[in-house]
Amino acid sequence: MSGPTSPVRPPVAVTGLGLVTSAGLGVDATWAAVCAGRSLAAPDPVLADLPVDFSCRVPFTERELGQHVGPRKAWRMGRPAKFAVLAAREAVADAGWDPASWDGARVATVIGCSFGGAEKWEEQQQLLTEGGPEAVSALAIPMIIPNLPAGEVAIDLGARGTSIAPATACASGATAIALARDLLATGLCDIAIAGGAEAATGRMTATAFWSMGTLSQRTMAPDEASRPFAADRDGFVLAEGAAVLVLERAADAAARGARPYALLAGCGSTSDAHHPTAPPEDAHGAEAALRAALAEAGVHPDDVDHVNAHGTSTALNDATESALIGRVLSQRPSVTAPKGVLGHSLGAAGAIEAALTALSLRHGCVPPIANLLVPAPECDIDCVTKQPRRQNVAVAVSHSFGFGGHNVVLALTRP
Structure with a gap:
């Protein structure tokens, strides 16, 4: 990944997309949901009786997910691995690849995940408490550890190249995409399967985030809870997905006649080196990442048409991100924030938002921010609200920021 002074690199092509979100399975379901601009947050039975009892959960049970994955494989997988496998299958098919015919040794898998199988850990701890050691599943560890989404995708697709599972909190999915770009640029692979997966909507995770004061507490109206950049925002909504x-290298994609969604033209990655959970007020690390991504892409800040914002609906993040956008991208590009609709899927969020940014480039359309009725005075940016905006987007950036001070910005351009 690139720092503030990195040179321009040849872009790579985004040739396939796969999504699993609170809107359902598949790219079409999620794109339709974000364009509709209505939050998918709803009461969550798993969180019943907790101070915050709603989430944006993927609307499938473990049994239903297993049927989609295939029972012969799904029995050993945790929920985030199932999401990753389903999204990867869709993306590979969308790109026009057949895993039975590719050279698997030249295919890399880079899938970010921050929490791993957090809910499965809670379940197994309860079994240990109630039934003793013999009640704990022999598969508990493979279902919990955060590298298994990457591992199971590699197994499912026969991808025998480099496999990495970055964990940079809420930037994990974006980190994975930037790392995959580097593998392509250095010739370590010819195809990279990159993204993020997360399933951390369990009781302990929800309680811990509530204790930090980061979750919205609109329990009487969950679908109005996530409201990025709004004056009355009060926190994010937990979500899951992949x-x-x-x-692929752009030249390779062109040689096989692929039609890319977008070109990943630049990546910037920095650390705030400031605080475990809070961004610095001047957003110096995020600004350095944004400028690095643009420099690597050979793009002037005034050329950016659109920002897919991190937009968590928290007081500090939205204010500092708005100031960053206004300071660096002073021509006021359109801004959207998918977490208003889909919630905050933590380690998967950066990859979901990168995919949606690519779709905005493909369709010439920017989805609206859900629940943004009265923008905050400190968020003086061009937020898209109420309905999708038709826009000829040629250059876009996708922001991802994570606990620990991780900043990743992806710059995408129209092919």
Whole structure:
């Protein structure tokens, strides 16, 4: 990944997309949901009786997910791995690849995940408490550890190249995409299956985020809870899901006649080196990442048409991100924030938002921000609200920021 002074690199092509979100399975379901601009947050039975009892959960039970994955494989997988496998299959098919015919040794898998199988850990702890050691599943560890989404995708697709599972909190999915780009640029693979997966909507995770004061507490109106950049925002909504992008060198994609959604033209990655959970007020690390991504893409800040914002609906993040956008991208590009509709899927969010940014480039359309009725005075940016905006987007950036001070910005351009 690139720092503030990185040179321009040849872009890579985004040739396939796969999504699993609170809107359902598949790219079409999620794109339709974000364009509708209505939050998918709803009461969550798993969180019943907790101070915050709603989430944006993927609307399938473990049994239903297993049927989609295939029972012969699903029995050993945790929920985030199932999401990743389903998203990867869609992305690979969308890109026009057949895993039975490719050279698997030249295919990399890079799937970010921050929490791993958090709910499965809670379940197994309860079994240990109630039934003793013999009640704990022999598959508990493979279902919990955060590298298994990457591992199971590699197994499912026969991808025998480099496999990495970055964990940079809420930037994990974007980090994975940037790392995959580097693998392509250095010739370590010819195809990269990259993205993020997360399933951390369990009781302990929800309680811990509530204790931090980061979750919205609109329990009487969950579908109005996530409201990025709004004056009355009060926190984010926990979500789960996955996104996978197929990346190839642009020349290779052109040679096989692929039609890319977008070109990943630049990536910037920095650390705030400031605080475990809070961004610095001047957003110096995020600004450095944004400028690095643009420099690597060979794009002037005034050329950016659109920003897919991190937009968590928290007081500090939205204010500092708005100031960053206004300071660096002073021509006022359109801004959207998918977490208003889909919630915050933590380690998967950056990959989901990168996929949606690519779709905005493809369709010439920017989805609206859900629940943004009265923008905050400190968020003086061009937010898209109420309905999708038709826009000829040629250059876009996708922001991802994570606990620990991780900043990743992806710059995408129209092919």
